[in-house]
Amino acid sequence: MKATGNGDSFDLDARYPTPDATTYGGAQQWKENGRTVSRLVRLAVPRLPTDGHKPVVYAGTGSAAELAKVDVKGALVLLRPTDICTTTCDVTALRQRVAAAAAAGAVGALVAGQTDRITRAPALTCANGPDSCPQVDPYAALPIVTVSPTAAATLIQRIGGGAEPGVQVVLGGTSEVSKAYALGFNTTGRIPGSLPYRVLPSDLDRVEHRIHADRPGAVPYFSWTRTTTSGPAPVQMNLPKPFTQPQLTTLVGPRDDNAIDHFELSVRDYLAPSVARASGPAEAQDLALDRHNTVDWNAGPSLPGAVPQARTKSGITINTGLPCAGCRDANQFWPNLYTTSSAGGRQTMVGIVNDQFGVTQFLWGMQTCAPPACPPAAALRALLVWPPSGAAAGTSDSAGVRRLLETGCGAGGSVRVCCSGDRGRAGA
Structure with a gap:
């Protein structure tokens, strides 16, 4: 103006x-x-x-x-x-x-x-x-x-x-923010005496976010963080929260061929003017960025699907979910299984079963499935105690998960328990 x-x-x-x-x-x-x-x-x-x-x-x-x-x-x-x-x-x-x-x-x-x-x-x-x-x-x-x-x-x-x-x-400008910068500067080792950061267009990767919805809605949560060879970024950046149905551009930098960028977004449909559902789809997407990238959010039906790990050209990757690695159904072991959008973004892990305490709904916005086949306290231990004795944090081996579940319910139990890798964002 x-x-x-x-x-x-x-x-x-x-x-x-x-x-x-x-x-x-x-x-x-x-x-x-x-x-x-x-x-x-x-x-x-x-x-x-x-x-x-x-x-x-x-x-x-x-x-x-x-x-x-x-x-x-x-x-x-x-x-x-x-x-x-x-x-x-x-x-x-x-x-x-x-x-x-x-x-x-x-x-x-x-x-x-x-x-x-x-x-x-x-x-x-x-x-x-x-x-x-x-x-x-x-x-x-x-x-x-x-x-x-x-x-x-x-x-x-x-x-x-x-x-x-x-x-x-x-008057001038735009009625909505259509472009945002997401910048993270990592310096390993000693802090340099001078930090003359200057970002040029050639230092940025362009990410077009297309937020799908059948009806008008709000985006109560939208964030970005980055993992590099130095580890995950110490802070998470909140991005501008648009209405659903438009497109938002993020310019991410500085360019790093060994970085994986993590975006999270949640959507709430309006039920009345200014009043939206308390819970709704929450997605996470890990990307090894190129110069030009397109991300579709809330696209198509939510279906069970595998979530491949994002991997840089040099082979760097990160875990797709925490804190657990899979589920056991009697003598059958299932690895990570999520509900995903048609664009492949992971939403919630499938399979938290036998939860009589409401932990699942409270933490992740998921509905439980069936009553427990073993004492509820034991099922809750199986849900929360990780890693099992002798297993390293973040392990995904089926034997370690089997030991975890047998500790909770015994080898002969038919309980199925697994953990969600993504928390649904229910609030502001």
Whole structure:
């Protein structure tokens, strides 16, 4: 965006509260047959138009008295709410002032400062089931854009402290984030005295993420991390969370032929405006990247399938699942088996059976299958105790898994137990 009028034009480095298309708005909960049922609230973050221009007026802190002094109809209202926004911002109070500006006819709010505008809402109890849930309030009544204190001071000076005509903002940019950078710099050995990192286009691999869905939905979780010859990255990067159905590009770097890049994404279908399913498909994909790559998420039906390990040209690979390696059904051993999308992304491991404690549903969002053929406590030990005695962590040999399960239920038991390699992302 650019500010014009009453002086030379200048770029307005304006930022939305978050690059995500939606933000966490809490949850709705009620009881059904003694069981807690919940739905996820994802609030769309309103955006300004991407072209045209709008006049700007200044309304001080945005109090009712200050707002009444200016005509905000059809304009962007500039606020400097120093009474409620210091190092952090009272988002509830800010929303109230923005709502008042919307009622007076404003089309957007420019808020001076560099403070956090995101809040985490609590879970709301719906006493009489889903139909009794209160109406979900929007994230804000108007698009809220943060501008720097310096830019705000320049605008206020040009406006003349009130509503002097002539100062406008030329709109631009995009309504959704369509491109993001995912960069990780690994330095082995001693820390160098100088770290002059500079990334050029030739240093980046392009990954096109296509997020499939039959209906509109939200992406509550999207992340990237990288494993190199030095080991896995110490931190995980959260990527912008778009709506479902569009495409998002990540530019990953710096290029490393011995790196495996790990992406995770989950999808929630909307059941009502701003209200989505509490759980939904969660996928993980490991990639040895080329220059140009395409990843399909939530594509096609979920079916049992093998998940091949990503492998670099030099032969580096990583495990596809933790913490267990397979399942035993009586005298038959099954290696890792996942539900996968038609694009091959692994979703959840198939086969956690005989769980009377709800561990499976709580941790991974999977439904259990059958009652145990051995004492429940023993089945739980078989699920959680890994590695078995004498086996190295991460081992995948069938004998080690057989010893593990026999420890839990005995050699003659018919219990089938295995572990999931991926946790479903049920929250924000």
